[in-house]
Amino acid sequence: MWMYEKKLQYPVRVSKNDIGMAKYLMAQYGGPDSELSAGVRYLTQRYSMPTNMAKGLLTDIGTEEMAHWEIIATMIYKLVKGVPAMQLREAGLGAHFAEHDHAVYPGDAAGVPWTAAYIQATGDPIADLHEDLAAEQKARATYERLIQLTDDPGIKDTLRFLREREVVHFQRFGETLNDVQACLDSKKFY
Amino acid sequence: MDERLTLLREIQELEFAMVDLILFLDTHPQDRAALRDYAAVRDKHMVVIKRYEEIYGPLSFCSTTPVKCPWQWLEGPWPWEIEYA
Helix, strand or coil: CCCCCCCCCCCCCCCCCCHHHHHHHHHHHHCCCCHHHHHHHHHHHHHHCCCHHHHHHHHHHHHHHHHHHHHHHHHHHHHCCCCCHHHHHHCCCHHHHHHHCCCCCCECCCCCECCHHHCCCCCCHHHHHHHHHHHHHHHHHHHHHHHHCCCCHHHHHHHHHHHHHHHHHHHHHHHHHHHHHHHHHHHCCC | CHHHHHHHHHHHHHHHHHHHHHHHHHHCCCCHHHHHHHHHHHHHHHHHHHHHHHHHCCCCCCCCCCCCCCCHHHCCCCHHHCCCC
8 A cells, every 4th residue: 555645755945936847847747757657667567576676676666756756746836836827828838727727737848648658567577677777767867958957956956866866766776687687597497 | 834844854864864775675685784774764763753743743644643633634734835945
């Protein structure tokens, strides 16, 4: 099961409204390499993992991704809070306002709704862990681009924290891949 | 709000240390130094959580502080509404 903890994993400081930045942050909220994709991907793949290490790690990282998803949502929520419709329209969120008002709807930076087609669960632990390693690198690269798109020190700080977590997750997935590989090698006969 | 945020910040720091340590322990389950660190942070975390919840209400439904009327869980601000200094 899961249990909600009534707090963010990391503080979100936003100094002023920035509609454009809210739009770009949707990449990490409902895009292909988003925190949502990461969470659903890992929490889905864990059922076909052969080792306790892989089951545990996918559960724990998948859970942390949901906390990151909440952090991104909070940034978007604060960045567009109280902004009138016409200003949203001028900054490129007119279509978003028409369909979702100020709701934090999971779509990508271009407004394309999130889809499970962004993730894979092949039932093959080696293939899945390689996808996870790639996903962490793609998310790291996205964070580096997002950091370049803002001059708000609070947003930059939180994005740097999230970027660093992708690096740690990549490291742990690599260690787990080695463990799964060793486990499978010891069992296989051709 | 300042004292609340200071205490919340302390909880966030301790929980972050735990999150990072559990991922490390997932792939290094025999690492005694990391196991000791995890146990130490967890003990400290329990103390700070209790202090926070006694003043500001439960952070989860497993809170060990006395139940108050009305249902304190609903009290704001919610995590996404907090204005950090």
